[in-house]
Amino acid sequence: MNKGRKSDFRALVEQASACRRCERMAERQAVLSQLNGTIFPSVLFIAEAPGRNGADRTRIPFHGDTSGVNFEKLLASIELQREEIFITNSVLCSPRKPGGANDKPTREEVGNCSDFLRRQIELLDPPIVATLGAVALNAIKVIEPHSLTLREHAATIVSWNGRRLIPLYHPSPHVIITIRNLEQQRLDYQVIRTALEDRENRG
Numbered sequence: 001m002n003k004g005r006k007s008d009f010r011a012l013v014e015q016a017s018a019c020r021r022c023e024r025m026a027e028r029q030a031v032l033s034q035l036n037g038t039i040f041p042s043v044l045f046i047a048e049a050p051g052r053n054g055a056d057r058t059r060i061p062f063h064g065d066t067s068g069v070n071f072e073k074l075l076a077s078i079e080l081q082r083e084e085i086f087i088t089n090s091v092l093c094s095p096r097k098p099g100g101a102n103d104k105p106t107r108e109e110v111g112n113c114s115d116f117l118r119r120q121i122e123l124l125d126p127p128i129v130a131t132l133g134a135v136a137l138n139a140i141k142v143i144e145p146h147s148l149t150l151r152e153h154a155a156t157i158v159s160w161n162g163r164r165l166i167p168l169y170h171p172s173p174h175v176i177i178t179i180r181n182l183e184q185q186r187l188d189y190q191v192i193r194t195a196l197e198d199r200e201n202r203g
């Protein structure tokens, strides 16, 4: 079982690495490797896309840029270690504007990468999925439809795909300044701790 998951993950990493389906990401490399986390995660975090100064540069999701610093503070606030989780994105490659700045993935690009997302969820089989931002919350609809919104369901625990889903805001500086500050997000993350403890209590 463990051996199977390891070899299936290796195959998935190789296929993602070779993927050139999105035209504007043809020169980028998918951020998917053992640096994303454990393949036996207690929580799978799904964000938007690898950032130019973060994961696309360091190959470690949420590491090397301000979003990463914020995410690490939020993880620390609930004493969750990177070794216990896996972090991925709605698109595995880094979408850029013509000048090179980070861009949001288009709906088509998210659709292109949805099979990789579905396969990661199936393979990692996490009991808890936390989406970070609206792009990720929408991206998982192709795996199992839902009508959740961040405005109504942020930091709540809902059933989805046979797991517990927790929609959360993205930890980017823009979101923290304009929509959900770090202190509010720290409170949101307590819901992950509650879901983890609930699971432990159930055995």
Ligand code: SF4
Binding pocket: 016, 019, 020, 021, 022, 025, 026, 030, 091, 092, 093, 109, 112, 113, 116
């Ligand atoms: S974002 Fe996903 S579908 Fe698009 S090229 Fe990268 S790995 Fe392939």
